[in-house]
Amino acid sequence: MNDLMQLAADPSAWAALATLVVMEVVLGIDNLIFISILTNKLPADSQASARRIGIGLALVLRLALLGAVAFIVHLTEPVVQVLGKGFSWRDIILVAGGLFLLWKATKEIHHTVDPVPVASGAGGASIGFAAAIGQILLLDLVFSIDSIITAVGMTEHVPIMMIAVVAAVTVMLVAADPLSAFIARNPTVVMLALGFLIMIGMTLIAEGFGAHVPKGYIYTAMAFSAGVEGLNLLARRRRRANRPA
Numbered sequence: 001m002n003d004l005m006q007l008a009a010d011p012s013a014w015a016a017l018a019t020l021v022v023m024e025v026v027l028g029i030d031n032l033i034f035i036s037i038l039t040n041k042l043p044a045d046s047q048a049s050a051r052r053i054g055i056g057l058a059l060v061l062r063l064a065l066l067g068a069v070a071f072i073v074h075l076t077e078p079v080v081q082v083l084g085k086g087f088s089w090r091d092i093i094l095v096a097g098g099l100f101l102l103w104k105a106t107k108e109i110h111h112t113v114d115p116v117p118v119a120s121g122a123g124g125a126s127i128g129f130a131a132a133i134g135q136i137l138l139l140d141l142v143f144s145i146d147s148i149i150t151a152v153g154m155t156e157h158v159p160i161m162m163i164a165v166v167a168a169v170t171v172m173l174v175a176a177d178p179l180s181a182f183i184a185r186n187p188t189v190v191m192l193a194l195g196f197l198i199m200i201g202m203t204l205i206a207e208g209f210g211a212h213v214p215k216g217y218i219y220t221a222m223a224f225s226a227g228v229e230g231l232n233l234l235a236r237r238r239r240r241a242n243r244p245a
Contacts, residue, residue: 017160024168026219027147030200031058032172033193034101035136036180037108041127050129051176054136059169061137062144066161072148085210090145095208097142101201104135105194112190142204192229196222 039050065072075093078086087095127135148161183189199221203213 016157017163020160020164021167024147024164025171026215027143028168028172029219029222030196031136031140031143032175032179033196034104034139035172035176036183037190037193037197038127038132038135040180040184042129042132046129047180048177050132050136051180052173054133054140055169055172055176057133057137058140058144059166061140062148062165062169063162065144065148066158066165072145075145076149087208090149091208091210093142093145093208094204097139098201098204098206098208100138100142101197101204105197105201109191109194112187112194146204146207186233188232189229192225195225 035051035054039047039054042050075089078088080087080092183193199218203218206213
């Protein structure tokens with residue numbers, strides 16, 4: 001308790017907390033886009049519950065990983081050599097997560113561009129509830145390990161990391177339903193979001209192979225693309241409003 005009181009009175013601890021909260025929220029954008037696209041393929045009456053259960057279990061997973069932070073830090077040590085290049089468990093997890101994102105996003109793009117005809121019996125949801133939850137947790141594991149290793153380099157206080165994670169997941173819970181509804185109403189946004197997932201997947205693979213990609217460049221590109229798409233949505237809405245009845 002005394003340690004917590006000392007942290008509360010330390011300005012540097014508050015600065016670290018604010019920085020970590022922002023970082024966790026920004027990193028959570030990737031996860032939230034994936035969750036929105038995935039759960040939108042479920043029946044309408046189970047989408048919201050899938051999002052809440054998936055994000056809630058993700059919070060439990062992240063807190064559990066923080067409890068094992070001493071083990072997580074050692075995941076950066078090389079465990080295998082391939083063509084003279086050392087790969088740690090973190091690198092392997094990032095590469096596997098990136099490949100999973102590439103496969104999933106490419107599959108969703110193919111389904112969006114060339115959907116299976118309803119006559120073939122493929123109407124309704126194309127993924128089961130349990131499968132959606134499992135994929136949400138799988139991807140969150142990848143992002144969680146990466147963010148925890150980054151957080152350890154910013155502060156040594158686990159309580160600060162836990163508060164930042166809870167704050168970020170709370171933001172995800174609040175934003176999940178509106179974001180999913182917005183994506184469902186605007187098909188072009190789905191393609192843009194899938195493009196984001198491909199870019200994020202390639203970034204994870206590059207990080208796994210030791211090529212550092214500044215996150216600022218990635219999120220600036222995403223923000224610019226989202227801004228352009230926002231202007232397109234506004235222009236289409238005004239054209240529909242001005243169209244003669």
